Structures are given as structure tokens and as C-alpha cells.
Amino acid sequence: MWQLLTGTKKMNEACIIHRDIKLQNILVGEGQSVVKICDFGLAMSTDERLPYEPAGTLWYQAPEMLLGKPDYDTKVDVWSLGCVMAELVNNGRPLFQGSHDDGQLCAIFDVLGVPDDSTWPWFSSTPFATEVMPELDMQRNNHLRDLFPETKLSMEGFHLLSGLLTCNPNRRLTAAAALNHPWFAKVDDLKLPKKKEKLESMLPKRHKRRRLRAVYV
Template identity: 80%
Template sequence: MAASVKTAAAVCNPTAAVKPGLKRKRIAVGSMDQYEFEDTCCLGVGAFGAVFKARHRATGQTVAMKRYSPADHTAFREARFLEEASCGGANPFVVGYHGVVRDPVTGEMILVMECMAASLHDLLCQRPRGSPPLPEATVRAAMWQLLSGTKKMHDAHIIHRDIKPQNVLIGESHSVVKICDFGLAMSIDERLPYAPAGTLWYQAPEMLLGKPDYDEKVDSWSLGCVMAELINKGRPLFQGFHDDGQLCAIFDLLGVPDDSTWPWFSSTPFAREVMPELDMQLQRCNRLRNRFPETKLSTEGFEVLSGLLTCNPEKRLTAAAALKHPWFAKVDDLELPKKENPASALPKRQKLRVVFV
């Protein structure tokens, strides 16, 4: 599954760096000398840079540092979005912003952030085979945190555009989740048209259909996809190989929109040109409840899931509206399962045979 996720398209708007939108402010660039990298500790590699663990020399605080090549001019843009989305630490469900430094040797710009334990994707994928689904109370607590963080982000006029389990980090105590990676974020105030961006399996239908004026509810769709994975043992809900295939996967489960459910859809090239050429018959009815019966998800929980996974963005739940749903009337403390370490189960004799190349 992980290999398939990596092949999902992450499309960046090449003109985003020159668009107005987020209020421009000077980002102070600090000295790299105040940090030291932990040897060979790479936390992850993405489309926009590699992330390493480091330590602040004076305080001993562990941080995550995202390196950008000297030719990459997106570092300050991402730093501004992260600083605004984290609200100076007042948004506890977005990874903390610690500043920007420059490597005097390579000239690389480095974004300094809060260091977290692992990603939600890693936790879900590495659970032992045969593990039971996460309890609904755990799913509810995680979604409450993600929706709360997203609401504050949207209140700051920021759309993330790439929310997915890989971009949700887990705290050391496994009691908090935080949104990270604002490399594809944009301001709601930017000039139209908006280009598609994000990871294919988590992109909203209107973005896949080329709607030039999508809004923050593309993040609501992505959160619905994340919620489905939390319930479904980490299995992505929609797994297309290209834009049209992704739309087919969505409509096969949720039903093809008609003029009563989404009037704009019939005017799209996909509806007018692609659908008549399809050999397969797409479903007209919504089968989401069949995929998530009441044995998996309560009626109130399903109302949140289906509200987030509504094809018509005008009828889709916003993060703020979702948080007002009765499903969130009582939210327990989040207790995600600890990530298993496969090596710990090996006999000692086998451990000694491991060779690093």
C-alpha cells in the first residue's frame, strides 16, 4: 500500500509563489550554528525536501528540520503558512513553528519545526496483521483534534490542500495528532484560478474536475478520507491511478451526481465527454453505508463521515460545522495504539544477523 501511495500525484501550482494572498511578512533567518543534527536521523523525504532530527545546542530541545535546496524558493512561503496556521502555538493540532535558518556551508534554507514521534500513516500500516479496528471513541477523538486544527487554519484563511495520513504526525504520548507539511498550502484570498494540488487519493472531486474556484472544503474531503482509513485499518478508500480513474472510484462508491445532487457536475468535460465513453456502468446510488455498516460506525459517526465525503462542496460539511455535530458532544482523551517494533519480537540470535548496507 505504501508504494501505491507514493505514486499518487502530488501536483504543485508553479505560479503559487508569486500570487498574493497570505499577508507578506519578513521571516527572520537564524544561524544554523545553534543546532546540531543527530547522526543519520532522517525523519522523512517528501517532494519539497528531506526532514531530519536535530537538537538545539543551548536548550537541548529536539526539533525537526526540513532542508530546501538553495534554488528552491518555497521555504519562506511554507514558513509563513506554518507560522500563521499554528497561530503562534495557539493551534495545538498543527505542528509547531520554530523559525528558519540557513546552512552557511551549502546555502540551504532550513525550516525548523516541532519534532513529533511518527506519522499516522506509519502507525496504521505497521499495526500487526489481525489487529482489531480502532475503537470508535479513538476515531472520534482523533477526528475532533484534526477538525479543530483545520478550523483554526481555515479561520486564518489557509487551505492546506494535502491533508493525508502521511501529513498527520503523532505526539510521543500518542494522545495528540498534528497536521504538518504546508508545502502545498494556499491562501483563500489568492487570485483565481486555483490549480489542482495535493495527493490523488485525497483530492476532492471538484479539484479533480478542474473547478477553478474551489475553497477550504477540499480539506474537509481529505479529512473524510483520513477518517475512513482510521475506521478501515489504514486502507485508503479511493485508489485511482489518474484523475479520471480517481473520479470513477469515488462515483462508484458514492454514486454519480445528477442535477438534483450537484448541478454543476453535468457541465464538466468529465460528465460530457468521459462518462459516455466509459464501458463500465457507474453506480447511481450511494453505497458508503454498505462499506461502513453500523457494526463499524454508529449512526452519528456515519453522519459525520458522509457529510465530509459529499461530492457537492456546497453541501459538504465544513470543519466548523462538523465539530458542532452531536457525535462530538462527548470526546474522550485520544489514546492511539503504540507503534509496534517488529525487531523487538525477534529472537536475539536473529537480531545479530541483521546487516546494514
């Protein structure tokens, strides 16, 4: 997780949103000492014109994207990493398994609780909130710890997972903040690859052209 968060932090600093972080898009090196995020086919620059379209694999999409927020940001990648972490701890079983957008939101809120004005003040004003509300049972309790008891995940590990899987993006951890979490206190400096690839070169051509126009026009 430390390396995945480090890679996401680098992307965020370069104003890149991956939008499709999932286990299938993570490469593990020989000896399992190095992991890399791959497949930038859906990646975009935050220089793109609004509105941003939803993208990615349903089970890893953040609530604000599912609710139609037109100006979502790099926090959607942090949510995806939370889903990946939960899946790794849960022996490869994805945490939220909806069959469509509304069903995915229901799966999320069944575990984390339906947001209210105290937890997510602008939740009800998102474009699709009024459409999904009738399908929710409106339970407000967070049951995440029930799924990840201390026998499965330590208190510090659970605190990190909860920070990644916070519905309100304004309260969700950033990748940088997550890297400073006490759960990583015992992580030694890893021998990461020395070769650095310019992140912008990973963007699909359509996004690189738009970014160049934004810079030079």
C-alpha cells in the same frame, strides 16, 4: 478527528487551504493525546488569483478539484479529512484508490454514486465533466454504508463521515459544522498545546508574498 477538524477550522479561518491532508501529513504526539497537521508545502491562501491549480495526493483530492473547478475552496480539506477518517476506520486502507484523475473520480462515484441535478446541480458544467462521463457506469446509488456497517462505525459516526464525503462541496460539511456534530458530544476538552504559531508563517514563501501584495497594493 476532533483535533484534525479543529486544526482545519483554524486554517480555514485564516484563509489557508492545506491541499494535502493525508495520514502521512499527520503527526501524533507522545501518548497519542495530541495530533497535528504538518507539511504546508502545497498550502495556499485563498487570496491567490484564479484559477487555482489542482494539488495534493490523488487519493485524497476532492471531486471538484479533480473536475477542474477553478475556484475550489476550503471544502477540499474537509473532503481529505473524510478520506482520512475512512482510512482510520478501515484499518489503514484508503477508500478511493484511482491511478489517474479520471480513475479517481470513477472510484469515488462507484462508492458514492454519480451526481445528478438533484444532488449536484452544476456537476455537468465543471470543466472536465464531459471528459469523464463516458467512463462512468452512471450508477446513482450510494454504497458507503455497505463499506462501513454499524458493526464498524456507529450511526452518528457514519453520519459524520457521509457529511465529510459529500461530492457536492456546497452540501459538504464545513470543519466548524463537523465539530458540532453529535458524534463529538462526549469529547472532553482536550489539553491542547498552549503555544500558537501564526498560520501565515506556515505558507510557502511564494504564497506569503502574493498575500502581502493583495493586502498592501
